[in-house]
Amino acid sequence: MKSIRILGTGSYVPPKILNNYDLQKMGLDTSHDWIVKRTGIHERRIAGDDVCTSDLALEAAIKALNMAGITAGDLGLIIFATITPDTNCPAAANWLQAKLDAPNAVNFDITAACSGFIYALNAASQYLNSDFCKYALVIGAEVMSRVVNWSDRTTCILWGDGAGAAVLTTGDKGHELLSSHIHTDGANGQDLQVPGGGSLVTPITHDSVDKGAHYLKMIEANASFRVAVRHFIESAREAARFNGISIEDINWFIPHQANNRMTQAIAKGLEVPYERFYITIDRYGNSSSASCAIALDEAVRDGSVKPGDIICMPVFGGGLTWGSALIRW
Numbered sequence: 342m343k344s345i346r347i348l349g350t351g352s353y354v355p356p357k358i359l360n361n362y363d364l365q366k367m368g369l370d371t372s373h374d375w376i377v378k379r380t381g382i383h384e385r386r387i388a389g390d391d392v393c394t395s396d397l398a399l400e401a402a403i404k405a406l407n408m409a410g411i412t413a414g415d416l417g418l419i420i421f422a423t424i425t426p427d428t429n430c431p432a433a434a435n436w437l438q439a440k441l442d443a444p445n446a447v448n449f450d451i452t453a454a455c456s457g458f459i460y461a462l463n464a465a466s467q468y469l470n471s472d473f474c475k476y477a478l479v480i481g482a483e484v485m486s487r488v489v490n491w492s493d494r495t496t497c498i499l500w501g502d503g504a505g506a507a508v509l510t511t512g513d514k515g516h517e518l519l520s521s522h523i524h525t526d527g528a529n530g531q532d533l534q535v536p537g538g539g540s541l542v543t544p545i546t547h548d549s550v551d552k553g554a555h556y557l558k559m560i561e562a563n564a565s566f567r568v569a570v571r572h573f574i575e576s577a578r579e580a581a582r583f584n585g586i587s588i589e590d591i592n593w594f595i596p597h598q599a600n601n602r603m604t605q606a607i608a609k610g611l612e613v614p615y616e617r618f619y620i621t622i623d624r625y626g627n628s629s630s631a632s633c634a635i636a637l638d639e640a641v642r643d644g645s646v647k648p649g650d651i652i653c654m655p656v657f658g659g660g661l662t663w664g665s666a667l668i669r670w
């Protein structure tokens with residue numbers, strides 16, 4: 342097995358801020374206090390009307406390429422994790438390729454909801470390990486604001502828009518991706534879904550739109566909370582076990598950011614101080630496949646992560662999907 346290296350990271354969130362008070366002003370039957378107490382979210386970012394997922398990804402990708410010191414033309418592979426692609430066809434990765442001017446890359450999207458970035462890291466590692474290419478760009482990006490029902494207080498408060506990216510290669514330069522593990526349970530994966538827009542609800546009709554089939558739905562959110570916490574904890578333990586280290590040896594946990602109470606429960610379950618978890622949910626909400634990628638980039642750029650630190654990135658998402666990455670920075 343080759344050593345997989347992260348050469349650069351990047352992230353981008355759109356400038357428009359929607360805070361909890363704005364949601365109240367929009368007529369939603371909620372309160373800032375309820376949202377903060379139950380989720381830890383204070384505000385989230387919302388893409389402009391003329392901005393789509395690959396636009397956010399482009400900004401994050403440029404930053405990652407700059408940090409890596411390579412150009413878009415060097416890329417042989419772009420893997421784009423998203424559940425809100427610009428279009429169902431072509432792939433979001435293809436829209437990004439065109440905007441980046443990366444003609445030598447082969448591209449595809451991954452649908453793994455909030456675990457998407459780690460799925461993409463894992464897939465890119467396999468391609469790099471088999472010498473498919475020298476440089477790969479991995480993206481997690483979402484415009485969740487386009488698929489949430491802004492009159493459904495049980496879902497719309499949670500989500501936000503953004504993008505995170507990483508440039509990977511093989512060799513001995515860069516930050517080592519020590520492992521990545523991914524898991525799927527499709528048999529129990531219906532609790533988070535966007536039923537419309539695919540072949541399940543087809544064709545799109547006035548009736549399906551009137552019924553809100555194109556909106557993201559969360560069924561049994563409390564049950565998925567408990568399942569998520571269990572899988573987050575198991576994923577962190579799996580990463581530590583695989584690498585022959587203890588949970589104590591991990592300097593930073595940079596998990597998918599779904600709910601701050603969830604993160605507190607994970608910290609308690611792992612018996613790790615909450616201060617070792619890097620948190621962005623207060624500012625960005627849950628940006629699905631982008632969330633842990635944005636958090637990683639911010640933790641690197643603000644100096645929280647120091648050279649040699651061990652970073653664990655446990656994730657869980659709809660589908661069901663879960664997994665982890667372990668990185669030595």
Ligand code: UT7
Pocket residue numbers: 370371372375376379380455494495498533562563565566569598599600627629657658659
């Ligand atoms: O990214 C991975 C996928 N994400 C998840 O799996 C999400 C996991 N679940 C969660 O994060 C939490 O379950 C939620 C944040 C979605 C909900 O929090 P909760 O503490 O589990 O609340 P609840 O669903 O038990 O609702 C408690 C009460 C209900 O009222 P009643 O029935 O007790 O009268 C809700 O109707 O809070 C009400 N409620 C709200 N009140 C004010 C639900 N949403 C809101 C709201 N504002 N936005």
